[in-house]
Amino acid sequence: MHFIIERDALLKPLQMVSGAIERRHTLPILSNVLLDVTQDQIALTGTDLEIELVAAAFPQQVITPGRVTIPAKKLLDICRSLPESCVLTLQLQGDNCVVSTGKSKFTLATLSASDYPNLESWQGEVEFELSRIQLRKLMEDTAFSMANQDVRYYLNGLLFEVDNGTLRTVATDGHRLALSSMELGVTAGQQKQVIIPRKGVLELMRLLAADDQLIRLSIGQNHIRLMDSQFSFSSKLIDGRFPDYRRVLPRNSSRQLTAHRSVLKDACVRASILSNEKYRGVRFTLNPQELQIVANNPEHEQAEEVIEVEYNGDTLEIGFNVGYVLDVLNTLNTDLVVMHLSDANSSSLVEGVGNPGALYVVMPMRL
Numbered sequence: 001m002h003f004i005i006e007r008d009a010l011l012k013p014l015q016m017v018s019g020a021i022e023r024r025h026t027l028p029i030l031s032n033v034l035l036d037v038t039q040d041q042i043a044l045t046g047t048d049l050e051i052e053l054v055a056a057a058f059p060q061q062v063i064t065p066g067r068v069t070i071p072a073k074k075l076l077d078i079c080r081s082l083p084e085s086c087v088l089t090l091q092l093q094g095d096n097c098v099v100s101t102g103k104s105k106f107t108l109a110t111l112s113a114s115d116y117p118n119l120e121s122w123q124g125e126v127e128f129e130l131s132r133i134q135l136r137k138l139m140e141d142t143a144f145s146m147a148n149q150d151v152r153y154y155l156n157g158l159l160f161e162v163d164n165g166t167l168r169t170v171a172t173d174g175h176r177l178a179l180s181s182m183e184l185g186v187t188a189g190q191q192k193q194v195i196i197p198r199k200g201v202l203e204l205m206r207l208l209a210a211d212d213q214l215i216r217l218s219i220g221q222n223h224i225r226l227m228d229s230q231f232s233f234s235s236k237l238i239d240g241r242f243p244d245y246r247r248v249l250p251r252n253s254s255r256q257l258t259a260h261r262s263v264l265k266d267a268c269v270r271a272s273i274l275s276n277e278k279y280r281g282v283r284f285t286l287n288p289q290e291l292q293i294v295a296n297n298p299e300h301e302q303a304e305e306v307i308e309v310e311y312n313g314d315t316l317e318i319g320f321n322v323g324y325v326l327d328v329l330n331t332l333n334t335d336l337v338v339m340h341l342s343d344a345n346s347s348s349l350v351e352g353v354g355n356p357g358a359l360y361v362v363m364p365m366r367l
Contacts, residue, residue, distance in 0.1 A: 001037050001066030001092040005059040007101070010042075010088060011079045013055035014072070016231050017046035019203045020053040021072045027117075032069035034116045035090075037062060045116070046072060051200045052119045053207075055231040060087065067113035070097050078106050119234050124218030124225065126162050126192045128184050132215055132228070136208045138169040139201055141180035141358045144327045146198050147173035154240030157195040160219065164191065170245045176324045177248050177361040178331075192219050195242055200224075200235035207231060248361055250349045253340035255313030257286060261337045261352070264291075265329040267305040271295040272322040274303040281365045282322040286311050286341075295322065318344045319367035325350075328360045 014033065022030055025048070034045040042057040078099060082088070086101045092110070099106040139158065147155035150173065159170040168181040196204075204226065208215075216227040226233040271282050275295040285292040286309075293305040318341065329337065334352030341348050350360040 001035070001068055001090070001097075002062075002064040003037055003042065003059045004061045004063070004087060004089050005042070005057060007079055007082050007086045007088055008084060009059070010057050011076075013042075013044050013057045013231070014076050014079060016055040016207060017044050017053040018072050018076055019206060020046040020048055020051050022048045023073055029069060029111045029115055030117070031071060031073070032111055032116070033072040033075065034067070034069050034113055036067045036113070037065050039065060045118075047117060047119070048199075049117060049236075050197060051203060051233070051235040053203070053231060053233055064092075066092060068092055068097060069111045069113055069116050070108050074108060075099070119223065119236070122220045122223050124220050126190050126219045127216065128162070128167075129214045129216050130167070130182075130184060131212045132208045133210045133212060134182055135215065135217070135226075136205065136210055138167065138180045138182060139205050141331060142169045142171045142178035143201050143205065144331060145171035145173060145176050145178035145360075146201065148198065150174070154195055154238055154242055157197045157238045158201045159242045159245070160192075160194050160196060160224070162190055162192045162219070170242070172243065172245065172248070175321065175363050176327070177245060178328075178358070179245060179249075179360075180358045182357055193242065194219055194224060195238035195240060196224055196235055197238055200233075204233060207233065248347070249359065250340060250342065250347055250361065253342050253346075253349060255286070255311070255316060255341040257291065257339040257341065258310040258353070259291065259307065259337055259339075261329055261332055261334060263307050264309075264337065265326065267291075267293050267307050268322050268326050268329065271303045271305050272326070274301045275322055279365070280321050280323045281319050281367045282325075283367050284316075284318050284320060286313065286316045286318075288312075313341070316341060316344065318348070319365035320348075320362055321365055324362050328362065331360075332358070 036043040045054045089100050091098050097108045097110050161168040167184050170179045218225045271293045276297045282295045291309045295303045328350050332352040334355050336353035339348050339350050347361050347363045
């Protein structure tokens with residue numbers, strides 16, 4: 001293997017695939033990036049056996065095609081440290097790969113490409129196209145509600161549901177739930193539910209640009225693949241049954257609170273300063289035209305905020321984890337938010353006025 005490439009042409013795809021590569025792994029080869037060099041391009045592959053990322057780089061000249069694996073972090077650090085306009089030469093010499101430019105020369109150990117693991121081949125059962133910004137929004141609307149290292153492993157990911165032309169993403173950690181949906185041009189009758197692992201969701205959010213370029217999503221029995229013009233992303237799916245989120249959505253709430261999102265958010269931020277650091281509970285007291293937010297902590301300190309709201313019910317006191325409320329308010333980008341409430345022991349449904357695709361459920365706290 002021997003080729004010449006501009007530093008920037010190698011750095012960008014290398015940064016893309018490095019997100020899938022584990023630095024501390026029991027298999028040393030999984031710390032490496034696979035370079036598959038042909039006459040036209042170089043395919044860079046990174047994997048941790050759960051997700052796989054493939055990105056293309058385009059060299060100035062390929063002298064000898066070939067395949068090899070190189071320590072990913074070391075190659076990335078070398079590329080980052082070199083001047084932007086430099087041209088690199090990479091050449092395989094025995095069991096080493098020599099990276100050189102100008103008077104700089106780096107000799108890296110390699111491992112055989114034949115030992116590099118690939119995700120097994122699979123067939124997509126549901127395939128469709130959507131724009132990068134649409135998929136990014138669906139994930140950004142909901143990903144914050146994913147559980148992290150929960151023993152209920154099926155909560156440590158994001159539900160993707162295709163249902164008769166609608167694509168939904170749903171996440172829950174058992175205390176709050178986030179749902180976002182959009183219409184697709186998918187043939188009616190196609191129905192599929194899969195759970196994408198947390199790491200895969202975070203990687204996709206890192207990689208996807210916020211533009212209208214179309215990408216292709218393919219969902220199989222145990223895998224999901226996203227084909228972008230700049231990279232290919234594949235992930236194994238979490239093998240488990242996601243809770244029936246429809247049963248969690250509150251129905252027939254008798255009370256409705258409407259508030260300016262920024263005003264409510266700022267009041268919650270200030271009140272949270274004196275909330276219990278462990279439980280972060282705040283008490284909402286709702287009266288017509290007024291919402292009082294009170295926080296206390298074990299040091300007998302108290303914060304009290306009063307804001308103007310529209311409220312159509314009797315006086316109600318209800319406790320919430322202020323962190324969960326702020327996560328929702330930070331995710332919504334509408335001017336007004338509506339909270340649908342029943343009583344102090346029932347969960348609240350939160351939505352943004354003018355953003356019908358996203359719904360949020362926050363469980364109450366006993367204070």
